Amino acid sequence: MNRKPVFVPEIVLERASAASLRRQIYNQIAAAIRAGGLARGDRLPSSRELARWLGVSRNTALAAYEDLVAAGLVAGERGSATVVSQGDSRSVFRLRRLLREANYPERIAVMQDPDGNAIRVCF
DSSP states (O other): OOOOOOOOOOOOTTTTSSOOOOHHHHHHHHHHHHSSOOOTOOEEEEEEHHHHTTTTOOOHHHHHHHHHHHHSSEEETSSEEEEEEETGGGGSHHHHHHHHHTOSSSSSEEEETTTTEEEEEEE
């Protein structure tokens, strides 16, 4: 199986900084993407590898990756590689589509029962 190589931007964490480690990781990877140091399609290390290399918890690495996904800079799914996707129109956040895929109701009707308690009907 031929896998693309993993690209790791230089990340320097300042533990005494007011910015959280999660935010520092996000900012530095985002800056590398925006500066062209990471190109579309480049694979990033797994959250486990990133956490181990930086000496942070895996939850911190996952949270930074989730922020990058939310910003549309990277794409990834559980069990697959996280890849740079800047400029990819498929990564644009669309709330209505997200809600529909989550089977979240788009309409809610609020009524009251005879005792005055609120009843919410989702459809």
